[in-house]
Each structure stands twice: as structure tokens, then as C-alpha cells.
Amino acid sequence: MDQSIYQSLQTGIGLLLGCAVITPWLSGKRQWAGALNFLATLAAGLVFSGLAIQVLNGNSAPASFDLHLGGLAIPLLIDGFSAVFIVLISLVAAVTAFYCIGYMEMDHYRHYSLRSFHFCYPVFIAGMIALVTVDDLSTGFTIAWQMMTLASFFLIRFDHKDPVIVRSANKYLILMELAWAAVLAAGLMIPGCGWGTPLHQIADQLGMLDTGLRTLMLALVLLGFGMKAGMFPLGQLWLPDAHSVAPSPISALLSGVMLKTGIYGMIRTLFWMTPESMPARELQYWGLAVALIGVVTLFIGTSQSLKQVDAKRLNAYSSIGQIGYIILAIGAARFYLGPDAALHTLALLAILGAFLHVLNHAIFKSLLFLCVGSVQYTTGTKDLDKLGGLFALMPVTAIIAGIAAIAVSGVPAFSGFTSKWAIVASTLLSGKAAGIFVIFGVVALVTSAMTLATYVKLYGMTFTSVGVEWNEKNNVHEVSKAMLAPKAILAAVCLLQGFFPWLFVALFGRVLATSEGTLSQALGTPAVFDTLAQSYSGIRFLGSAGTPVAFSLPLVMVAMLLVAGLVALWLRRAGGAEERSAPVWLCGYQTLNNANRYLSSHIFDAFKKFMKWTGGNVRA
Template sequence: MTGTEALWLSLASLLLSFLAAFLLGKKVRLVRLTGTILISLACFFLAWQGVMILGAGQPVELELKLAGIHIPVLIDGLSALFLLLLSVLALGSTLFAYGYYETTETKIVQKVYLALPVFIAGLVGLLTVDDLGPGFTLAWQLMAISSYLLIRWGRPLKLSGRPALVYLVFMEMAWVLITGSAFLAKGYHFGDSLAAVGQKLSGSGPVATAIFLVMLLLGFGLKTGIFPLGQLWIPGAYSTASPPVSALLAGILEKTGVFGLIRIFFFVARGAGAGFNPDLWGQVLVVVGTLTLFVGTVQAIKQSDYLRLLAYSSIGQVGYIVLALGSSLLAWHSGSPLAGIIFAGAVYHSLNHGIFKSLLFLTGGSLLYATGTRDLNRLGGLLAVMPVTGLLAALASYSISGMPASSGFVSKWLMIAGNFLAGKDSLLLTMAGIVALFTAAFTLACYVKFFGLAFTSAGAGWKLKREIREVPGSLLVPKIFLAAICLSQAFLPAVYVRLIGRSLATTEGFLLTGVGAEGLKTNPIGLQIFEGPALLAAVAPLAMLALLLVLAFLARWLRQSAGAQEARVPAWLCGYQDLNKNNVYADRNMFSDLKKFFRWTGANKNVVIDDDELSESVGREEKGVIS
């Protein structure tokens, strides 16, 4: 089966899934089952396509004809890499959705399984069409309208109507900016390939090229969530959609925006020649990325709704990627081989964030499924009753915080260390690296709060007056699947870095080609993996893992050899006999001084309303507004 055949089979599977949901109607069990099987099959074909493209080392170029309209299609190494990410996340979210929607009302289930395959098909299109015209428009509208409906059906209309509409408006604004930008290329014809657009930019002049890039930065920036555009729609959309949909929104939809930025600034802009100033645009991306990562992360700390916390955190993590893309341009302009290393960090973090943020949203879905609340103030002590979910939440929180021996540590190390090392040529890179490193501590604080309030304090059962238990296996297996990939990204980073290098070697027109070592043309990021001294660095994470396992085994042996018996005792309640509002942790008491100091960053309104509280006009007293 060739890569082209796999593409058609994946789209056919998605079409069959849509038709099955339409024809089966109210037979929701069959709708869920057939939808899960067919979408999973589509994910298999997408993954196969990515493997075939990367393995063969040859991109696939097609030209589709629809009603007399020509649509260029290009599946190269970069597309294949992001298609692999899409296949993994779509599979995990679809498997999770099967169990999550088991108790959802019939009409919502049918609607979701009508829109979900269309949404995935739109994402496939955005990663494979090679124009800014009819093909891009078709893929974008499939993505935008279907995801609008998925967000709209995530919660009751009173809560979901406005966030869904705001999302759709901004997606359509982004589409206008992106498609309209191409008309600034001299001699442009609607439907020209991206390579042709780049060539025509060379005759358009520096002013037209600058406006072209501004429009594309705003368009793809809206989708990616850069500051201040992301704050306008991401918190509402991500926290309103049901968790399996939010996992796709944060995991892959915003990564198609990153994909677009890479295509424009590292491929298309190259054709503009003297009209493209990499030094200027590198500085713009560095400043925008630094503001995005800092403000988004600080705003996340202020949230009591854990789904909004995850949404704001997504903005912050995207900031790291945009910062690294800008740093890579600056390093390339100065002739530094660090450009490729920083770029590899940006792509690696895109893959990492897709995995652990999707895992976090699915964890949030498990919390919502088990407790019925999205308010951290009403949770606590869940590790005792939801141990598997708690362990997976700990892994994802540890990873996104960028702690040592985690996937986030590897990608952030590549980006931040690259910034510092390249700082001798640019003070801006050094300052941005300092802010990024400082913000990493805020990310850790954010997830200490998330995990601590939900899992390690006490009182969820008392506060909610209901029995809480671990979610069923259908909700655990998809999370374990993503967690396994997350661990592989942490302990096998050389494999993923080599995969990134392979994807770029299979992609023509990469801007950074020709910088640094001679092997760059075959390995565009300039890193030799599994060769010479680098072999030790490649196996170091595995050696660390082996050492940790030995130490864990030794600790367990020492504990058992003492013969001491374990005893379960109630949590200490600060001298009180029973749980009450005076002896449980509340969000308002965590990092309160930090929240006040950074009040100027916004997102201070902190009222949480669960779906069963629609009659309440305001939140409970303890939620309040940060003062």
C-alpha cells in the first residue's frame, strides 16, 4: 500500500464513519461503535501514510480536479510528521470518546459522531493541500464548521453558545487573512501552489512581502493562539468542548497553525529573496512568542476551572514554539549552526505538547466523568480512589512542567539552551531565554496546583456528597496509550530528533539547509545521532531510566526487609475532627501573592459554573474574583 493509497483509504474511512452516524440515527451504541472502528481505521491509514513517506524519502505530489477547480496536494516529510501526530491523537481521543459518551443523551451522541470525522478530514486537508486558495479553503471550512459544532455540543447552549460562536468568528477571520495574503504576490492566480506563491513574492517588493507576512502571522497566529489573539477564543472554546474534543483542539488543531507558520517562514518566504528579512521577522516571532508563553502561563495559574487552566496553559506552551521559531531565524541569519538545533526543539515541543496536553485534557475528562465538577475547589484526595488516573495525571503534569527525565525537559532544553548559546550574537535571544526559563517555574507551580488540589489534598467525596471511583477501562486505555508515547519521548529523544531530521530531509526548500556541518543537506538540523560521541548522549536517558528502576527496586526491598506493617490513617485536619471549609485547601490560598502581583496580565475573573448549576447567576463565594 503506497502513501497515496493510504491517504484515500483514510478519507474513505472518515466518509463511511460520517455516513454510518447519519444512517444509524438513534441507535447510539452502534453509532459509537462503528464511529470508533472506522475513525480508528482512518488513523491507521494516516499513520501508515506517514511511515511510508518518511521511509521512502520521497514526497507525494498530486493535483486534484473538483468541478473544474485544480487543487495541488503535497505530502512531504513535514506533512508526514504532523499526520503521524494527528493519527495518534485522533485515535486516543476517539477511543476515549467511546466510553465518555456512553451516558450522553442520544441526539448529542449522533451529532458528535457526524461532526468528528469531518473535523479530522479537515485537519488532514490542512496538512496536505499545497495552496492558499480553493484546496486550503475547503479544508479550512471543513475544520472550522465541524469544530464549531463540536464545541457547541460540548455543554448546554446557555454555556456553549457564545464561546462556540466566538471561535467560529475568529476562525473565519483567520481564513480571510490567510487566503487574502496570497493576492499580494505579483501575478498570483487563485490556486497557485505555495512554491509558486514564494517565487512570485520575489517580484512583489519588500512592502508587499511585509504585508503578506503580517497577514499570515495574524491568520496562523489566531489559530495557534499567540498573544493576545489566543486569549480571545482559546479559554472559552477548549473549556466548553467535551474533553475528547478539547484534546484534539489543543493537541493538533493549534499545531496546524504551527505547521502553517513553519511553511510560511521557513519555506515560502525563502522565495521572496531580498524582500524577506529573517533578522526582522526572527525578532518579531521572538517577542511575540516570549509574551505568549509568559502571559498564558501566568493566566493559567489563576484558574479554578481545571479545563480553563489547561486551556490557558496551552497558550503558554505554544509561546515556547513560536519563540523557538523566531530564535532559529535569528541564529540562521547570523550563520550559527544552532539554528537547526533550536528549530528541532520547536518541532519536538510541538510533538510533545500534542501528546501530554491531550493526555491532560483526557485526564480532565476523567475527573469530570467521575465527579461531575470542573472546580478544583470541590476536589481533593482523588489519588486514593482514582489511582491510575492520578498516576497518569502526575506523568503529564511532570512532563509539561519540563522537569528532568521528562519529554518536556528535552524539547525545552533544546530551545532554551539554544537561545542562551546563540545569545552571543543577539541580546534579545538571551533575554528571551531568561524569560522562558523563569516561566518554566510558573508552569511547574501551575501543575503543582492542578495535581495537588485534585489528587493529593482531601475532601472531594465530602464536598460533592457522592461516591467517587476510578473511571472504567474504556477511559483508561486511551490515556495509557498516550502516556506510553509520552514516556518514549522522554527516554528515547534521539529517536524523535532523528525522525525530525528525516522529515526535513524529505522536504524540499527548507530555509536552514546549508548552515553548519556538511552533513546538513542529508540531516537538515545538523545533529549526528547514534554516531561517534553522540551515541553516549543518545543512550543517556535510557541509562537514567535503568538507574531509577534499580533504585526503586532497592528502596522497595529495604522497606520490605524491615518487616514494618503499613497502617491507613485519616488525613490530618489541622486539629479539627471533621472536614469543613476551614481545613481543606482552596485555590484562593495557593500562590495568592503571585496572582495579585501579576493581576495586570488579565484573566482575573475566576467564577466556575458546572453544568448542573445553570440556575445560579454567580459562582459560590469561595470562587470569587482575585483581589
């Protein structure tokens, strides 16, 4: 046991809690307080990242400790799996804290004190870090969950003068407390387990239970963590309201990393808490049930996203859909780890897809919320019917938002494509051995097209169409460099994820090598992991005969696009084509104005009517 890891964890948490105590006293000097909040978050993030690197190097993994608080003993576990989540939370938290310095100076927030904001922000981050390091479902879990939930509740209701926002925050709090109660009840209902019992002991006792009680326990855990992750239908109860009313940087944290704590809990439950004595067929049933929930979540969430006219609600519903991909992959991997050894390599591809999509979604969805926040900051609205034409006025934000929109849509060569490719390939390649998963894969493919349509709408109605000319604010302009820098950092990470996926495949290998549990035992073997061939150009999935059966080669795709573009440019010039300018035909109208332009509400109108049964409908 390396005590330096334990000390680093204490130091990072201490920095955040110290910031929560000190920064509110400086809230009168708003930007100074924001700068101190950023520096403390950055310092804590660097400490956490150093801790994670030490764990992933393998010398001290997995590291387990007992934290003593008075008479309470809280078990802690830091392995490769939790280390990645620690880095992810730290990165998004630091970038978002820097963005907050400028964003919280928005006119709408100037009449609010930032004292509660700067108290809750670091406590929220500390709670998420604690949640992915505690190793129980009772004492430590309760402390971490309440830190995260209560702090985020006050951040969501920051604009508390609006009763709609207060109601949304209250609903969020009630449902998150119900989720906590479900997980806590599951941890305490097992005979021989009490407050502070580590997960491995819970797993041992779980194997001795009868099937009915074990099913109830696992169902409660998945219910609690699933509600936090936003799975259907629980996510629709709180997620769109909470994410759309919070300040945009808080929405980025909620969607980018807080939802992933629910995913973390689901993976821990299905791959760490399932005892070896548990029947393989029973585990496959759980995998099938989770995958079914995932495919419904991704389809319904994305369908509802397409219907929205509020940019933040659109992103919020989209988060439900993207989380559905991850849940589908988790369920598929759990199903494939059954008695059929031939499916184990597909389990590796599925859980790899889930891992990559956790990382990808955290970056591009945080980036999308920050871009929407910049638009709201300078225009005063997030209503797509009142936006348009911002590319000329906010070119840098438009380019960055374009990168994020392409990534979330799963366009080849960008980050979302690689992770969705792995998830869909793992389902379609199952064939006769698991035919139902082929159907799930087809649904996932169709949903990817719906995601593309959603972000064509969001991007087009915000940046490329007309509309901003009639906005109430006439001084629309690009946001400051201080607000552009965080978005540029996330965009760079997004491109790195897309163009060089093999780096993250290698990271996944380190996660398996530095973690214990079913995943590492079944998939961490050289024979299984060698089915993923890596090179500078991407990754390939190898069949049983060693021949490639599925590819993701982003750099090759980019090269092909560049060659095609150069050929098209040569043909255009060789033909001597000339450009002519002509007035736009306005269907008989003399002038274009806000009364006769095409609105966001009208886009895909026939499809939205056809999909009315999926819910999330918005009146034009």
C-alpha cells in the same frame, strides 16, 4: 510521482467522509455508533500512517499532485514535514474516538442526540488532514479550513442548551473565519497569484514584491495562522473559552492537534514561502519578531494558567503557554539562518526543539484533557475547589495524570524536558552573537518553573488533597477499562518520547531529508546535522570543536534517580527509623470539612496577586 500516495490520501479521506454519512443513522444505538466512528477513524489513520511511512522512507518524497473537483484544481503536497503531522493527527484522533465511546455516556450528555457529534467528528479529522496536505492559500486551503472550522464549531457547542457554551462557540467561529480571511487575502493579494496557485509559485512572486507589500502579506499569513495556533494576544480571545466548554475528548483534539495546524502554517510560511532573493536581514527581523511574540505568549499564557480553578481552563491557558515555546523556537531558527554560518547549528537545535515540542505537547496535553474528562465523568465537576483525594478512588487515572503533569512541567527524563531543553539551550548558547535571545531563554526557564507550579496545583488539588469527601456525588470510582485504555496508550507514547528522544531526533532527520525548502537546504547537510550526537541514552549538542556543549540523557537521569532512591532506602533502614501515626493538626479546628480546608483558589495567592497585570484573573 507515486500515485499510490495520492490514492491512499483519497482512501483515508473517503473513509472519514463515509463515516460522517453512515454513523449518524446509528446514533440511536449510542455505543454502536461510537464503535463505528472509532473503527472508521482507526482504519483511516492506518491508511494515513502507511502513506506517511512511504513518504518518510524517501522513495516518493516530496509527492505533489493536483486534485480536480469539478472545474477546480487543488494542488497537494506531501513531504516529510506534512507526513509527521498526518501521523500525529491520526494517532490522537483514533485514541480519542475510542475514548468517546464511554465518555459520551456521561449522565450530562445522555439527553443529547449524538447524530451531529458523529457527523462532525470525522469531518473535523478530515479537515485537519486536508489542511496539512494542500499546497495553496486559496482553493484547497479554504475547503480544508472550513471543514475543520465548521465541524469543530458544532463539536464545541455540542452542549447547546447552555448559553455560555453557545457564546464561546460563536466567538470561536467568528475569530476562525477572520483568521481564514486574513490568510486568504494574503494569498490573493500577490500579483500573478490567484485561486489554486501553489506555495512555491507564491514564494517566487513574493521575492519580486516591494518590501512594504511583502511585509503586509507575511503579516496577514502569520496573523491568521497565529490566531489558530493561539499566540498572544489572539489566543486569549477564544482558546480558554472554547477548550473549556467542549466535551473533554474534543478539547483533547483542539489542544493536542488542531492548534498544531496553526504551527504548521507558520513554519510553512517562514521556511517554505520566503524566497531566496529576500534580504537576509529582513528575514532576521521576521525571526526576531516571531520569537518575541513567542516569549510573550509562553510567559503570559502560563501565568494565566496558574490562576485558574477550572481544570479545563487551566489546561487551555497552559496550551497557550506551551505553544509559545514552539513559536519562540521557530522565530529563533529563522533568525539564526542569517548570514552568520556559526549560528546555523543553533538554528538546527531550535527547530529540533520546536519539532519535538509539537510532538510532545500533542501527546501530553491530549492526555491531560482526557484525565480531566475522566475526573469530570465520575465526579460531575472540573472545579478544583470541589476536588481532592481522588488518588485512592481513581488510582490508575491518578498515575497516568501524574505522568502527563510531569511531562508538561519539563521535569528531567520526561518528554517535555528534552524539547524545552533544546529550545532553551538554543537561545542561551547564542551568547553575544544574538544577546536578546539569551534574555528570551531566561524568561523561558522562569516560565518552566511556573508551569511546574501550575501542575503541582492541578495534580495536588485533584488527586492528593482532601475534598472529594464532600462532593455532591458519593459514588466516585475509577472509570471503565475502555476509558483507561486510550489514556494508557498516550501515557506509553509520552514515556517513549521522554526516555528515548533519539528516536524522534532520527525522525527529524528523515523529515529534513524528505522535504524541500530553506530548512532542508540549510540544516539537512551532514555537516550541520552531525552537530547532534545521538545514542541510546539521549542526545548531545556538539560545539564547533566537536566537544559536547549541551546534554539531554534521560536514561542516565533515570538511572541516577534509581541509585539515589536505593541509597536513601538503605540509609533509612540502616538507621532503624520507625514510623508513627498522629492526627493532623488543623490549626485549632476540631474536624476537617469543606469550610476549613485549603482551596485551590488560595494556592500561590501572593504570586497571583503579584502577576495580576498579566490577566486571566479568577475571583476566589
